[in-house]
Amino acid sequence: MPASRGRARISGKGRGNRVVRKDGGTPKGHDAVSDALAFLAGGGEAARLIRGRDWSDHPLGPPEGWPVELRTALSLVLNSPESMILAWGPDLSFFFNDTYFPLLGPRLAWAMGERFDVVWADAWEQAKPIIDDAFAGRSRRFDDLPWKLDTDRGLADTWFSFSYSRVLDRDGVVAGLFIFTNETTKRVLGDRALRESEEHYRQTVELNPQVPWTCDPHGNVTSYSNRWLELTGQAPGEPDGSGWTRVLHPDDLPGTMDAFAAALSSGEPVDVDYRLRMAATGKYRWMRARAQPRRDPDGAIVRWYGVVEDVHDRKLAEGRLREMNETLERRVEEVLLQRKLWAEVFETTDALVGALDTDFRLLAANRAWVEEFEAVFGIRPRVGDDILDLLSQRPEHVAPVRATWARALAGEEFTVVEAFGDPDRKRPCYEIKFTTLRDAEGRRLGAFQYVQDVTERLRDQERLSRAEEALHHAQKLDAVGQLTGGVAHDFNNLLTIIRSSVEFLRRPDLAEERRRRYLEAVSDTVERASKLTSQLLAFARRQALQPEVFDVGVRLRGVSDMLNAVTGARIRIVTELPEVPCHVRSDPSQFETALVNLAVNARDAMDGAGTLTLRLECGAALPGIRGHAGARGPFAAVSVADGGAGIAPDLLERIFEPFFTTKEVGKGTGLGLSQVIGFAKQSGGDVKVASEVGRGTTFVLYLPQVEPPVRTDEADDGRPAIRHEERSLRLLVVEDNLDVGRFCVQLLQDLGHATVWAHNAEAALDEMERDPAGFDAVFSDVVMPGMGGVALARRLRGSHPELPVVLTTGYSDALATDDAHGFELVRKPYSAERVAQALRGALARRRPSG
Template sequence: MDDAFSFLPPGGQTGAEIRARDWSGTSVGPPERWPQSLRSALSLMLSCPTAMFLAWGPDLLCFYNDAYRPILGYRLPTALGHPFREVWASIWDEIGPLVDATLAGQSQTLTDVMLDLSREGRPEQGWWSFTYSPVYDEAGAVSGLFCVTAETTARVLGERRLRESEDHFRHTVELNPQVPWTCDPDGNIISYSNRWLELTGQAPGEPDGSGWAKSLHPDDVPWTMTVFASCLASGEPVDVNYRIRIAHTGEYRWMRARARARRNEGGAIVRWYGVVEDIHDRKLAEDRLQEMNATLERRVADALAQRKLWADVFETTDALVAALDPDYRVLAVNRAYADEFESIYGVPIAAGDNLLDRLEAHPDHREAARAVWSRALGGEEFTLVETFGDPERKRPAYELRFTTLRDAEGRRIGAFQYAQDVTERLRSQEQLARAEEALRHAQKMEAVGQLTGGVAHDFNNLLTIIRSSVEFLRRPNLPEERRSRYLEAVSDTVDRAARLTSQLLSFARRQPLKPEVFDLGERLRGVADMLNAVTGARIRIVAELPDTPCHVRVDPSQFETALVNLAVNARDAVEGEGTLTLRLTCGAAMPSIRGHAGAAGPFAAISVADDGSGIAPEHLSRIFEPFYTTKEVGKGTGLGLSQVIGFAKQSGGDIDVASRVGRGTTFTLYLPHVEPPEPEIRPEDEASEAPVEERSLCVLVVEDNLDVGRFCTQLLEDLGHSIVWAHNAEAALAEFERVPFRFDAVFSDVVMPGMGGVELARRLKADHPNLPVILTTGYSDVLAQDDAHGFELVRKPYSAEQVARALRTVLTRRRPSASIRRAPGL
């Protein structure tokens, strides 16, 4: 009997419900009479993983796919085959006009629409994006509407929270007495607080770009812009003083502008963050200090014999001023210094006193004063900041400046200290630091959100396939053909999940590598043939390779994966037709890449060039980020280039990219060049020896995870081996001490509580040199940093064949040579 629903794709809960329903009493009639247009629309919709629904016929009967089912909520039991208006009666006022316009032949697209869907029978606000399209029958008339929908609630609420966070940060910036500002890598001002407008009288937008310089004193503009341009070019922090005109007084005040560059992961500058602070009063005080110091130097020679100094010189400032001779005797102090000293130590100080004697009751402070003044009295001029933790102090923080005192003949006669209260300045710096930290945290959370969102999206897709397949495999009456199909789907999906985690670990430089020394030219000749299958017949592959060998020490599997990822990018860039050029240069130096210093090398440089569409400049700085892609949905995961840069960095190299829009792109992979390996000498008898005979082994399994341990022991028993299971490394060593030489091999996890698998393997090797040890892990920081551990490695998730192959490999390596077996007396 013919299947009336043969046009429906196999599998799926909704497909099963469509088959089970009696359609004779509906307006669409039995499926044998359904038009081809309805059949095609249903087949397309049920095969798509995106949430969709179809409303068909004069009653607009409701059809949908599995992805749409959760959206229906409590309506699900009464939705299939019922009029669309009845199904969504609660929001018909909002979507009714969309339906009418679509049935009139007009496609409709709405983004972030707020609806009360009441999916659980109670009011529920959510945001959605819809695309309504008319569906035409064979006569060209509109017979229904087709809708692709996606919930955007999480994004809308996330953007709302981000706006609130930005508003909070903006208010924090505006309350800062300093002037925070930012500029782009070329020095164009792009943001600033309103404090700048209040000070200068400039209008909003006027300081943008280089407009801020209009507020500077004309004499200060040339050297200010020179310092600014020099810092932009070198990446060094900006620190420059200049005068600006204050709007409400018309006077000029001294300002200090400082800024530091923020760089991306590649080291390129993406933005400058700075602050402008008012230093006018301090600048004037410094000028007065210089004048005072000059006066003091001129007059100190006459005053030394009488020990009588004119304190009135020092009383022109409220800073703390003192001068000592080489024997730590006070030459002069001002009233501010004397008052502060007495308030701290309870004793007065005046000209003629010995500073160290006055501090005798405070030995810690005495030694600290000796240390700092000895530097100044020795001729060193310096500045330091001293802070005090006591909140009751009148002045919790000082900036101490020490200057040499000389007589009229230029001889050094002592040292001069100028202490200024910088408490408010330090508080402003702390506020700016907190604001900068808040901004860095927000940027970090944005990057984490992108990464976790990408991982969740891809893994949920894979888990959907596995879960659906397992549900069908549980059916006792499932045909064998479909059972095989679902088993293959589960196996393929596990492989895809393993590749996904491998790419993420490769980007993070945490992928356990198995490096080998090989000739790049020979490997590239072999890979070129494989790339033909990846790129297609319409793309010509040209290999420009040297005749001389060029050896590197890298993981060959990861290297080939990187080349395939670069080739796939090139294939997509040329849109299926063009030229892909592989070029190898040996002994090259590695240039500076993304702001990182270059290296003399030598390096092997492998270039993959295409003549495709190129990469826009605004995308170049982000192409190596995980899950970042400019391709259409479904055309790429955004992990290919992440794997390439992670592999390159972990192997001691890097990758550079050069691109011109419309002219093509060249990726250049740099890997450290090494000397060729020593030829392996093997006896002729051993080289021709037959493979190791399969036999039952006694294997010690070391695994702390109970589920994985049960699975592994069952797997090895099914392979015909006897098993002893230890739950950690310490228990495994105890098994060896109890019955030495009992085991033929060890199969151990790497990451375990207490002693790890690598340390266990090394201890076993020290006591049992010929014992084969196989390590297994899904991720290990130890293996990612040390690829020279020397043990066979099986990556999780593993198959029975991979474990069996690893056992054969280690047993072959353990086999004694032919010369030893033929030794007399054995």
């Protein structure tokens, strides 16, 4: 202890214990006690700690006998809103106020009145020199001093600002210490984080190929990245104000300054192109400067934030494009000059003659060609018309016309024989020749079509048959193109998220919070990709269903309760169910998904407000739908009816197409109704839709009705169930894909299981033959070369009936068409939790032997 503390004395000793009421008052007859403890008034919880302690064996004695100096100093500490400590007497007895509580942590319960070196034993070596200086009269203030303390947050690095000062008694002798203390940990860490953020921002700015910059409300540049100095060769500070304009091309300076002046005056964003002199080459390159204003709460501009980006290559490309357009315009003018000559020549022949340019526009045609076109398609073309646009009124003809003319416009010369003409007369058969149309310099401008009547041998039905075939072909091409484009778009979006997240996760210095965010993004994206795959398989009627027999009414009642969260409070859901049970055999999860998809569409059609009616009819017949024959049934008919905007008649035939949607971008994928009809068809049913614009829409989902299941109660043999998940298993893994196999083996080992990996079903059977009783379960892929997973599972069921087999697949036609395989199934992509759950389920269904 410091020598000065040896001179400290306490004036006044204990005068015995007094009785004090809980509320700080004094019982009747104890006014003296009340007066003696009056210095504790307003001291809060800290004062109650002082009252509650037994001071009989303490060097200071009971509080009623404490000296005036101690009482006065302690009253000041207890009533201070600042965090304060009072260390008193030779032993530096430790007192504190309520504000100091959080710093004591586990010491709070016993620290009041304890010796300073006992309370802060872990910080005593650091505190002792400071206390000695304070007793010697050398009081100091410390700012943001680091301490390692055990506070209410546990042992932690902390920072404090504090000061120590002496307390003298009436004789001028040092009696104790005042300690003002304030924890500054949050501010210190905040300042550190701010500096890190500023450095991060600086590094980001400097690495940006663009040039970030700012200016004040008057247009004076105030900051810019070093990239500007590297590009222009200007020195630091030289671009400030308007100095940046010195490196602009002189021809671009007036227009640039006018654009900036207009933006500063109006507050509109800046967007201007100019040429900038490059220090490295001395040449000029085109740049694009953009800026947005930042405003204060009153709307006044306080600063402009902008970037400068290199657009030189884009400018050059635009110039080349303009030249090409000008050249094309000249060629079109040349063609127009020749039209009169062409028309005169065309009218001298009996053939039907027409010419299109490379964009399917009509360059010229004689009267016979125009009249025949009108007779065939019901549309009279004019020179300059886009033929494909005209035929959009007759969409069944677009694909064949496009295909034939595309060959000719690509430079191919050929002859075809085709029948067409006025449907009210016998259609003639025409020989159609295509030849290339070139200008005087030999450049291809389009193609001629010469049509001559060679026979009248085809009848109306033959022409109609070919038209139907062409239509079917066009629809197939359109559907495949639409499906392929939709899948590519959605999966590329998902892959972009995964790839970007993985690239960030490879960074060794990535913060844990951001690492967790990117991992969650990858996990969520995999789930979305899996859902998209499921919807596509549902549309193609190739999803692996897991059907079971269930009561539609019970399931529908449960779904209607869940739909309240989907549709919102402004939509009232009415459920109408028959009194008798109605069972179907179907996948209950896909059934609920179909209902949710229909409910979401109904909600959107009603703009979030109205009545949604769910109705079940048992024993219904399946009507003829979209040209398909009906069936007597019985069927369970589940209808979902809304009072929304309805569906236009020309859209009813398209609503079940994949990726077809009338919603805004980002509001839907166009796969919801595809899932519904795919699920219905694969379950042996269908979907009927009836709608009237402005009156609402009703979808009816038909599923084959079945008899209720027969309950079989298995006898309980009294043996306790075995918790297989509590022990490590020895598993036979069957997977032909090396990457997936490595991942699967690692996943199972991380779950605590031992694994043997077979690369195909034949190798797996060899492993079983070598060690028939050596495995607890088999985890096998379905799609493999040679013997597949389902065949392997059935072989093992015959030879090892007690051995659980878990199958996994991303898609299998065998599972999509035969749901009665009887094995546990894990769909790819799978998680560790799903695999563990499947293993537990398979083991639980195996009855213990012995």
